[in-house]
Amino acid sequence: MKIAVDAMGGDNAPQTVVAGVERARDEFTDLEFILFGKENEIKKYLKNEDRIKIVHTDEEIVMNDEPVRAIRRKKNSSMVLAAKAVKEQQADAFFSCGNTGALLAAGLLIVGRIKGITRPGLLSTMPVLGQTDGAFNLLDSGANAENKPEHLHQYAILGKYYAQRVRGIENPRIGLLNNGTEPHKGSQVTQAAYHLLSADESLNFVGNVEANAILKGVADVVVADGFTGNAVLKAIEGAAGAMVHLLKETIMKSGVVGKLGALLLKSSLSGLKDKMDQSRYGGAVLLGVKAPVVKAHGASDSTAVYYTLRQIHKMLKEEMVPELVSYFAQQEEKKAAQKTEEKND
Template sequence: MKIAVDAMGGDNAPQVVVEGIEKARDQWTDLEFLLYGDEDKIKKYLKNNDRIKIIHTTEEILGTDEPVKAIRTKKNSSMVLAAKAVKNKEADALFSLGNTGALLASGIFVVGRIKQVDRPALMPTLPVVNSALGVNMLDVGANAEAKPAYLQQWAVMGSIYARDVKKIKNPRIALLNNGTEEDKGDSTHKEAYKLLENTEEINFIGNIESNNILSGDADVIVTDGFTGNAALKAIEGTATTLLTQMKHSLMDNGIFTKMGAAIVAPSLRGLKDMFDTSKSGGAVLLGLKSPVIKAHGAANSETVFYTVKQIYDMLLNDTVNKANKYFEQMSKD
């Protein structure tokens, strides 16, 4: 199995990319990597090139670039060439820490979507209470608006992913809404509820409100990209603010408060670890012909390693083809 890697994407590329890839290479002997980027910069951090091939590129897509324009004008960039390798069957999956919009565009316009899926969706893993598995939420930004049929398709793909990659036998699927009652929400959500309720092979448990996203009550939550992105940013911002303020409260209020902070430090580390999503890997762009994964731009080498594990599990379980077969069968019925 080969993974095409945009080695130049991200805040700390290519160092963290190379370090994480080498660790993954040493862990899984049946994986090979195609690293696209500046050869001299990559070699600076590469210890050995066993099962790692560098493809030198002269361009890179920056975080400030306009996504669609970038993939059309920077055709020799590390991201676009990595995407073309997947399209041409030279690699089985695409991985990048770079520009999210450009990666979405590369996935849709270069790699290509599954025929029966109307719109691909971006799906990260969020932390939940009392579980290391987290919750998957989609869409969180690929589509600002969604039709009920999109939400149904995303629920199916999210369920397949949860079974294959997270090993959840019967994943619980929920619809993000402004109330738990069946008749809550606008016409889109009411219709989506009925579709999900009657979709075979998914365990639909009904609506879920935003205050329960991290409760562990669902394994997969479906929503439109506008709402999903807003909810995701609200969660990230709240977590960052809470942890920062807690640190200031404990460290800036005298010696006795600091002594108390030292006593409770082990318990507080557990709270910090809950919001550490490095082991969850990256966000998956579901609905494409091959796995396309986006890790956070500020990711470290550990996140890169676990994202490769995530891709490895998807390839090993043939997750994309399972979704393909499901939608092909659904279109025949």
């Protein structure tokens, strides 16, 4: 299994990217990597080249580049070449810590949508409080500003497959993010989506879920339009960061007794910090395209890169994307047969 890596994407590239790649390479003997970027800079941090190939390019997409324009104009950038490697079946998955918009554009325009998927969505994994390894998936977490009810229905299906194959949940609970739990709550889009999800017997739909409950584990997969999902994601990240900062500030102002108490609770506080660290759950996955396309945060360290590559390894090993391709191909065949039947009638 080969992963194409945009080695120049991210705030600390290529150093952290290379370190994360080598850690994943050393752990997973069935993985190979193709690193796209400036060869001299990559080799500066590379300890050994076992199962790692470097493809040199001086061109890169930076964070302030306009996404679609950058993909079309910077054809020899590390991100575009990594995406093309997947399209041309030289690699099985694509990873970057770079410009999110450009990665989404590369996934859609170069890797390509799965037939039958109308609007791919971005899936993020978030922690569930009170559970040691508890987590839930949120999608769409920012790929689309607006969605139709049928898009949310497809997100539920995509999220279900991810939760089953990657997280090992046999019958994941699907929740629809809304401003109330009652079926009639929300916009016209969420009300229509509620009916679609309720009618799909293949889904374990648990109804509407509110934002103040999702961290409590009310659903394994939370479905939302991209605008709302991204706002909730950023709010959770911001609140977690603010709480850590507030806790540190309180301890520093509490005098000797408070500092001694913090010292005694050091291991517990470290566990809390790790629990709220989203990077340990992997990167954001663009679901609905023909291969795993995964984005890690621009400020990712080598550990976050490693966790994301471990996540991609799981997706490839479980053959999640081929299963999605097969499922939606069957759905398209059913639609075509139904149209033919209606026409004959």
